[in-house]
Amino acid sequence: MSNEDVAILVPVFNEARVVGDVVRGLRERFDRVVCVDDGSTDGSGDAATAGGATVLRHATNLGQGAALQTAIDYALTLPEVRYLVTFDSDGQHQIDDVLAMLDLARAEDLAIVFGSRFLDERTRAGFLKKLVLKTAVWVTNQSTGMRLTDAHNGLRVIRRDAATGVHLTQNRMAHASEIVLQLGRTKLAWREFPVHLLYTDYSKAKGQSLLNAINILFELTFR
Amino acid sequence: MDPQDQQLIIKILLLVGVAVATVLLTRSSTGARHQAIRRVLLILFALAAAAVVVEPALLSRLARFVGVGRGTDLLLYALAVGFVWFLASYYGRMRALNRQITDLTRALALAEARRTGPS
Numbered sequence: 001m002s003n004e005d006v007a008i009l010v011p012v013f014n015e016a017r018v019v020g021d022v023v024r025g026l027r028e029r030f031d032r033v034v035c036v037d038d039g040s041t042d043g044s045g046d047a048a049t050a051g052g053a054t055v056l057r058h059a060t061n062l063g064q065g066a067a068l069q070t071a072i073d074y075a076l077t078l079p080e081v082r083y084l085v086t087f088d089s090d091g092q093h094q095i096d097d098v099l100a101m102l103d104l105a106r107a108e109d110l111a112i113v114f115g116s117r118f119l120d121e122r123t124r125a126g127f128l129k130k131l132v133l134k135t136a137v138w139v140t141n142q143s144t145g146m147r148l149t150d151a152h153n154g155l156r157v158i159r160r161d162a163a164t165g166v167h168l169t170q171n172r173m174a175h176a177s178e179i180v181l182q183l184g185r186t187k188l189a190w191r192e193f194p195v196h197l198l199y200t201d202y203s204k205a206k207g208q209s210l211l212n213a214i215n216i217l218f219e220l221t222f223r
Numbered sequence: 224m225d226p227q228d229q230q231l232i233i234k235i236l237l238l239v240g241v242a243v244a245t246v247l248l249t250r251s252s253t254g255a256r257h258q259a260i261r262r263v264l265l266i267l268f269a270l271a272a273a274a275v276v277v278e279p280a281l282l283s284r285l286a287r288f289v290g291v292g293r294g295t296d297l298l299l300y301a302l303a304v305g306f307v308w309f310l311a312s313y314y315g316r317m318r319a320l321n322r323q324i325t326d327l328t329r330a331l332a333l334a335e336a337r338r339t340g341p342s
Contacts (some may be wrong), residue, residue: 036332058330062325070329074336220288 006102007032007075010053011067012089016042019089021049029095032081034074036067044089065175069168076163084163088154097195101157104193111162111188114148114180115155119194121191131208140177146184148192152176155195162188172215234276241272 007145008026012019012035026033028143033053037045039061049055056074058067068086083102087093093115101113117123118133125133133152141152156179158166165186170178183190245265275282275294282294291297 054336056336058328058332060324060328062328066325066329070332073329074333077333077337169322170319 001133001205003030003102004032005080006030006085007034007078007081007083008076008085008087008098009068009071009075010035010048010089011038011071012036012040012044012048013038013061013064013067014040014042014044015089016040016044016047018091019044020047020051020093022087023048023053025095026087027052028035029099032078034071035089036071036074038062038064038067057181063160063175063176065168066171068175068179069166072158072163072166076160082160084158084160086154086156086158092199093155093157093176094196095195097155099159101155101193101195104191105157109189109190110157110191111159111186112149112183113157114190114192115153115195116192117153117195117197118149119192120154122194122196123199125197125199126150136177140180144181144184146180146190148180150192151180153195153197154180158183160207162186237276238273241269241276245269 008030010019010023010026010033015022023033033051035045035048035053035055037048037055037057039058045055045057056070066197071086072084075081083105085098085100085102087098097115101115104110105113117125118137133150137148137151141147154176162183166179166182168175168178170181245268279294282297286292286294286297289297291300
Protein backbone atom coordinates (compact mmCIF):
# COMPACT_ATOMS: atom_id res chain seq x y z
CA MET A 1 0.00 0.00 0.00
CA SER A 2 1.34 3.40 -0.94
CA ASN A 3 -0.03 5.39 1.95
CA GLU A 4 2.06 3.90 4.74
CA ASP A 5 3.08 7.34 5.95
CA VAL A 6 -0.54 8.45 6.40
CA ALA A 7 -2.67 8.25 9.54
CA ILE A 8 -6.41 8.82 9.14
CA LEU A 9 -7.79 10.35 12.35
CA VAL A 10 -11.46 9.78 13.05
CA PRO A 11 -13.08 11.18 16.21
CA VAL A 12 -16.12 9.06 17.03
CA PHE A 13 -19.04 9.73 19.32
CA ASN A 14 -22.07 7.46 19.17
CA GLU A 15 -21.87 6.60 15.48
CA ALA A 16 -22.12 2.82 15.78
CA ARG A 17 -24.51 2.60 12.82
CA VAL A 18 -22.04 4.01 10.31
CA VAL A 19 -18.53 4.08 11.74
CA GLY A 20 -17.80 0.43 10.93
CA ASP A 21 -18.46 0.98 7.22
CA VAL A 22 -16.58 4.27 7.21
CA VAL A 23 -13.52 2.58 8.73
CA ARG A 24 -13.75 -0.41 6.37
CA GLY A 25 -13.86 1.94 3.42
CA LEU A 26 -10.80 3.81 4.68
CA ARG A 27 -8.89 0.59 5.40
CA GLU A 28 -9.14 -0.40 1.74
CA ARG A 29 -6.78 2.45 0.91
CA PHE A 30 -4.97 3.20 4.18
CA ASP A 31 -3.06 1.01 6.63
CA ARG A 32 -3.46 3.28 9.56
CA VAL A 33 -6.90 4.41 10.69
CA VAL A 34 -7.01 5.80 14.21
CA CYS A 35 -10.39 6.24 15.87
CA VAL A 36 -10.78 8.07 19.14
CA ASP A 37 -13.95 6.83 20.77
CA ASP A 38 -15.05 9.87 22.73
CA GLY A 39 -16.90 8.03 25.47
CA SER A 40 -19.55 6.51 23.20
CA THR A 41 -22.32 4.54 24.85
CA ASP A 42 -23.54 2.66 21.76
CA GLY A 43 -20.60 0.37 21.02
CA SER A 44 -19.03 2.67 18.43
CA GLY A 45 -15.57 1.68 19.66
CA ASP A 46 -16.19 -2.02 19.01
CA ALA A 47 -17.66 -1.24 15.58
CA ALA A 48 -14.54 0.75 14.70
CA THR A 49 -12.26 -2.03 15.95
CA ALA A 50 -14.21 -4.56 13.90
CA GLY A 51 -13.78 -2.33 10.88
CA GLY A 52 -10.01 -2.50 11.33
CA ALA A 53 -9.16 0.74 13.10
CA THR A 54 -6.81 1.33 16.01
CA VAL A 55 -9.19 2.57 18.68
CA LEU A 56 -8.30 4.87 21.55
CA ARG A 57 -10.95 5.41 24.15
CA HIS A 58 -11.83 8.48 26.18
CA ALA A 59 -13.17 7.37 29.54
CA THR A 60 -15.71 10.18 29.40
CA ASN A 61 -17.17 12.32 26.63
CA LEU A 62 -15.06 15.43 26.11
CA GLY A 63 -16.07 16.69 22.68
CA GLN A 64 -14.81 16.41 19.13
CA GLY A 65 -11.95 18.87 19.59
CA ALA A 66 -10.54 16.90 22.51
CA ALA A 67 -10.89 13.63 20.58
CA LEU A 68 -9.08 15.13 17.62
CA GLN A 69 -6.22 16.34 19.82
CA THR A 70 -5.87 12.88 21.36
CA ALA A 71 -5.74 11.37 17.86
CA ILE A 72 -3.07 13.88 16.82
CA ASP A 73 -1.01 13.20 19.96
CA TYR A 74 -1.21 9.47 19.25
CA ALA A 75 -0.34 9.79 15.56
CA LEU A 76 2.72 11.87 16.44
CA THR A 77 4.02 9.01 18.60
CA LEU A 78 4.24 6.90 15.43
CA PRO A 79 7.55 7.81 13.76
CA GLU A 80 6.56 6.59 10.30
CA VAL A 81 3.56 8.92 10.07
CA ARG A 82 4.22 11.91 7.83
CA TYR A 83 0.68 13.03 6.99
CA LEU A 84 -2.27 13.24 9.37
CA VAL A 85 -5.76 13.34 7.87
CA THR A 86 -8.75 14.41 9.95
CA PHE A 87 -11.89 12.67 8.79
CA ASP A 88 -15.49 12.73 10.13
CA SER A 89 -16.99 9.48 11.31
CA ASP A 90 -20.47 9.99 9.86
CA GLY A 91 -19.70 9.12 6.25
CA GLN A 92 -19.90 12.66 4.84
CA HIS A 93 -16.37 12.70 3.45
CA GLN A 94 -15.12 10.98 0.30
CA ILE A 95 -12.02 8.82 0.27
CA ASP A 96 -11.24 10.02 -3.26
CA ASP A 97 -11.03 13.56 -1.87
CA VAL A 98 -8.49 12.41 0.72
CA LEU A 99 -6.34 10.78 -1.95
CA ALA A 100 -6.49 13.88 -4.13
CA MET A 101 -5.59 16.13 -1.19
CA LEU A 102 -2.62 13.91 -0.30
CA ASP A 103 -1.44 13.99 -3.93
CA LEU A 104 -1.65 17.76 -3.87
CA ALA A 105 0.23 18.02 -0.57
CA ARG A 106 3.01 15.75 -1.85
CA ALA A 107 3.22 17.33 -5.29
CA GLU A 108 3.27 20.94 -4.13
CA ASP A 109 5.09 20.38 -0.83
CA LEU A 110 2.17 21.74 1.18
CA ALA A 111 2.04 21.39 4.96
CA ILE A 112 -1.70 21.83 5.21
CA VAL A 113 -4.59 21.16 2.83
CA PHE A 114 -8.03 22.24 4.01
CA GLY A 115 -11.11 20.66 2.46
CA SER A 116 -13.73 23.16 1.37
CA ARG A 117 -17.27 22.44 0.27
CA PHE A 118 -17.73 25.94 -1.13
CA LEU A 119 -15.02 25.97 -3.78
CA ASP A 120 -17.32 24.30 -6.29
CA GLU A 121 -21.01 23.58 -6.62
CA ARG A 122 -21.06 19.87 -5.86
CA THR A 123 -22.15 20.12 -2.25
CA ARG A 124 -25.79 20.98 -1.73
CA ALA A 125 -26.48 22.85 1.48
CA GLY A 126 -29.69 24.63 2.40
CA PHE A 127 -29.85 28.42 2.40
CA LEU A 128 -29.88 28.82 6.18
CA LYS A 129 -27.12 26.31 6.68
CA LYS A 130 -25.02 28.09 4.08
CA LEU A 131 -25.67 31.41 5.77
CA VAL A 132 -24.62 30.13 9.18
CA LEU A 133 -21.53 28.38 7.80
CA LYS A 134 -20.52 31.48 5.85
CA THR A 135 -20.88 33.54 9.02
CA ALA A 136 -18.71 31.06 10.88
CA VAL A 137 -16.11 31.34 8.11
CA TRP A 138 -16.20 35.11 8.34
CA VAL A 139 -15.72 35.08 12.11
CA THR A 140 -12.88 32.58 11.77
CA ASN A 141 -11.17 34.61 9.09
CA GLN A 142 -11.39 37.71 11.26
CA SER A 143 -9.68 36.01 14.17
CA THR A 144 -7.13 33.96 12.22
CA GLY A 145 -6.15 36.37 9.48
CA MET A 146 -6.51 33.55 6.96
CA ARG A 147 -8.82 33.58 3.97
CA LEU A 148 -10.71 30.34 3.96
CA THR A 149 -13.97 29.61 2.17
CA ASP A 150 -15.09 26.89 4.59
CA ALA A 151 -13.99 26.87 8.21
CA HIS A 152 -16.04 24.02 9.59
CA ASN A 153 -15.00 21.24 7.29
CA GLY A 154 -13.70 18.17 9.11
CA LEU A 155 -11.52 17.03 6.19
CA ARG A 156 -7.92 18.25 6.46
CA VAL A 157 -4.49 16.95 5.51
CA ILE A 158 -1.84 18.07 8.00
CA ARG A 159 1.84 17.30 7.60
CA ARG A 160 3.72 16.18 10.70
CA ASP A 161 5.60 19.46 11.19
CA ALA A 162 2.34 21.42 11.11
CA ALA A 163 0.57 18.97 13.41
CA THR A 164 3.11 19.56 16.18
CA GLY A 165 1.83 23.15 16.31
CA VAL A 166 -1.72 22.06 17.15
CA HIS A 167 -2.77 22.17 20.79
CA LEU A 168 -6.54 22.33 20.87
CA THR A 169 -8.10 23.64 24.05
CA GLN A 170 -11.62 24.15 22.71
CA ASN A 171 -13.07 20.76 23.48
CA ARG A 172 -16.38 21.38 21.74
CA MET A 173 -17.21 22.50 18.22
CA ALA A 174 -15.22 25.75 18.22
CA HIS A 175 -12.04 23.67 17.80
CA ALA A 176 -12.59 23.87 14.03
CA SER A 177 -11.66 27.54 14.12
CA GLU A 178 -8.99 26.99 16.73
CA ILE A 179 -7.19 24.44 14.54
CA VAL A 180 -7.21 26.90 11.62
CA LEU A 181 -5.75 29.56 13.90
CA GLN A 182 -2.99 27.32 15.22
CA LEU A 183 -2.13 25.90 11.80
CA GLY A 184 -1.98 29.44 10.47
CA ARG A 185 0.52 30.36 13.17
CA THR A 186 2.94 27.70 11.91
CA LYS A 187 3.42 29.90 8.80
CA LEU A 188 3.70 26.74 6.72
CA ALA A 189 2.38 26.51 3.16
CA TRP A 190 -1.32 25.73 2.92
CA ARG A 191 -4.02 25.41 0.29
CA GLU A 192 -7.74 24.82 0.10
CA PHE A 193 -9.09 21.96 -1.96
CA PRO A 194 -12.66 21.49 -3.20
CA VAL A 195 -14.29 18.47 -1.58
CA HIS A 196 -17.73 16.99 -1.77
CA LEU A 197 -19.78 16.53 1.38
CA LEU A 198 -22.48 13.93 1.15
CA TYR A 199 -25.44 15.05 3.23
CA THR A 200 -27.06 11.69 3.78
CA ASP A 201 -30.27 11.37 5.74
CA TYR A 202 -28.17 10.00 8.56
CA SER A 203 -25.77 12.92 8.69
CA LYS A 204 -28.61 15.38 8.27
CA ALA A 205 -30.39 13.86 11.22
CA LYS A 206 -27.45 14.11 13.56
CA GLY A 207 -24.52 16.03 12.06
CA GLN A 208 -24.03 19.75 12.10
CA SER A 209 -27.53 20.97 12.69
CA LEU A 210 -28.35 24.63 12.64
CA LEU A 211 -28.59 24.65 16.41
CA ASN A 212 -25.07 23.31 16.47
CA ALA A 213 -23.92 26.17 14.28
CA ILE A 214 -25.44 28.64 16.73
CA ASN A 215 -23.45 26.95 19.48
CA ILE A 216 -20.30 27.36 17.42
CA LEU A 217 -20.90 31.07 17.02
CA PHE A 218 -21.46 31.44 20.75
CA GLU A 219 -18.37 29.46 21.68
CA LEU A 220 -16.30 31.61 19.34
CA THR A 221 -17.72 34.88 20.58
CA PHE A 222 -17.67 34.20 24.30
CA ARG A 223 -14.55 32.22 24.84
CA MET B 224 -43.39 36.79 72.91
CA ASP B 225 -42.12 40.33 72.82
CA PRO B 226 -40.21 41.70 69.80
CA GLN B 227 -36.89 41.39 71.62
CA ASP B 228 -37.26 37.60 71.96
CA GLN B 229 -38.30 37.17 68.32
CA GLN B 230 -35.19 38.96 67.25
CA LEU B 231 -33.13 36.67 69.45
CA ILE B 232 -34.31 33.63 67.50
CA ILE B 233 -33.39 35.04 64.09
CA LYS B 234 -30.07 36.22 65.49
CA ILE B 235 -29.21 32.73 66.68
CA LEU B 236 -30.26 31.21 63.35
CA LEU B 237 -28.15 33.64 61.36
CA LEU B 238 -25.13 33.22 63.66
CA VAL B 239 -25.31 29.44 63.28
CA GLY B 240 -25.58 29.85 59.52
CA VAL B 241 -22.51 32.08 59.36
CA ALA B 242 -20.56 29.72 61.64
CA VAL B 243 -21.36 26.66 59.52
CA ALA B 244 -20.48 28.46 56.28
CA THR B 245 -17.20 29.62 57.82
CA VAL B 246 -16.17 26.15 58.90
CA LEU B 247 -17.10 24.65 55.52
CA LEU B 248 -15.20 27.28 53.59
CA THR B 249 -12.04 27.09 55.72
CA ARG B 250 -11.78 23.42 54.95
CA SER B 251 -11.52 23.82 51.18
CA SER B 252 -7.92 23.64 50.02
CA THR B 253 -5.88 25.38 47.32
CA GLY B 254 -2.43 27.08 47.38
CA ALA B 255 -1.12 27.88 50.87
CA ARG B 256 -0.77 31.64 50.36
CA HIS B 257 -4.13 31.94 48.68
CA GLN B 258 -5.68 29.89 51.41
CA ALA B 259 -4.23 32.03 54.22
CA ILE B 260 -5.58 35.21 52.64
CA ARG B 261 -8.96 33.62 52.15
CA ARG B 262 -9.06 32.46 55.75
CA VAL B 263 -8.24 35.92 57.10
CA LEU B 264 -10.92 37.46 54.89
CA LEU B 265 -13.31 34.81 56.03
CA ILE B 266 -12.69 35.54 59.72
CA LEU B 267 -13.18 39.24 59.06
CA PHE B 268 -16.39 38.45 57.22
CA ALA B 269 -17.61 36.23 60.02
CA LEU B 270 -16.87 38.90 62.64
CA ALA B 271 -18.59 41.59 60.59
CA ALA B 272 -21.58 39.34 59.93
CA ALA B 273 -21.88 38.49 63.61
CA ALA B 274 -21.58 42.14 64.63
CA VAL B 275 -24.30 43.16 62.17
CA VAL B 276 -26.60 40.36 63.30
CA VAL B 277 -26.21 41.30 66.97
CA GLU B 278 -26.47 45.02 66.32
CA PRO B 279 -28.35 45.77 63.04
CA ALA B 280 -27.99 49.50 63.62
CA LEU B 281 -24.29 49.11 62.78
CA LEU B 282 -25.21 48.19 59.23
CA SER B 283 -27.47 51.22 58.88
CA ARG B 284 -24.79 53.48 60.27
CA LEU B 285 -22.23 51.95 57.92
CA ALA B 286 -24.68 52.35 55.03
CA ARG B 287 -25.20 56.02 55.79
CA PHE B 288 -21.45 56.43 56.18
CA VAL B 289 -20.75 55.06 52.68
CA GLY B 290 -23.71 57.02 51.28
CA VAL B 291 -26.40 54.35 51.00
CA GLY B 292 -29.83 55.12 52.42
CA ARG B 293 -30.58 51.94 54.32
CA GLY B 294 -28.65 49.02 55.73
CA THR B 295 -30.73 46.56 53.71
CA ASP B 296 -29.76 48.35 50.50
CA LEU B 297 -26.09 48.09 51.40
CA LEU B 298 -26.56 44.41 52.10
CA LEU B 299 -28.21 43.89 48.71
CA TYR B 300 -25.38 45.66 46.90
CA ALA B 301 -22.74 43.70 48.76
CA LEU B 302 -24.60 40.51 47.96
CA ALA B 303 -24.81 41.32 44.26
CA VAL B 304 -21.09 42.09 44.11
CA GLY B 305 -20.25 39.02 46.13
CA PHE B 306 -22.33 36.84 43.82
CA VAL B 307 -20.58 38.07 40.69
CA TRP B 308 -17.20 37.61 42.37
CA PHE B 309 -18.21 34.09 43.31
CA LEU B 310 -19.32 33.33 39.75
CA ALA B 311 -16.07 34.63 38.30
CA SER B 312 -13.86 32.68 40.65
CA TYR B 313 -15.82 29.48 40.16
CA TYR B 314 -15.91 29.87 36.40
CA GLY B 315 -12.11 30.05 36.43
CA ARG B 316 -11.86 27.05 38.68
CA MET B 317 -14.29 25.08 36.55
CA ARG B 318 -12.28 25.79 33.42
CA ALA B 319 -9.12 24.62 35.15
CA LEU B 320 -10.93 21.50 36.27
CA ASN B 321 -12.21 20.79 32.75
CA ARG B 322 -8.68 21.16 31.48
CA GLN B 323 -7.43 18.67 34.03
CA ILE B 324 -10.15 16.17 33.16
CA THR B 325 -9.27 16.52 29.48
CA ASP B 326 -5.55 15.98 30.14
CA LEU B 327 -6.26 13.04 32.38
CA THR B 328 -8.65 11.36 29.96
CA ARG B 329 -6.21 11.88 27.08
CA ALA B 330 -3.27 10.51 29.07
CA LEU B 331 -5.35 7.48 29.99
CA ALA B 332 -6.36 6.84 26.36
CA LEU B 333 -2.76 7.16 25.17
CA ALA B 334 -1.42 4.95 27.96
CA GLU B 335 -4.00 2.31 27.11
CA ALA B 336 -3.00 2.45 23.45
CA ARG B 337 0.68 2.04 24.40
CA ARG B 338 -0.16 -0.91 26.62
CA THR B 339 -2.12 -2.82 24.00
CA GLY B 340 0.27 -1.80 21.21
CA PRO B 341 -0.64 -0.77 17.68
CA SER B 342 -3.11 -3.19 16.18
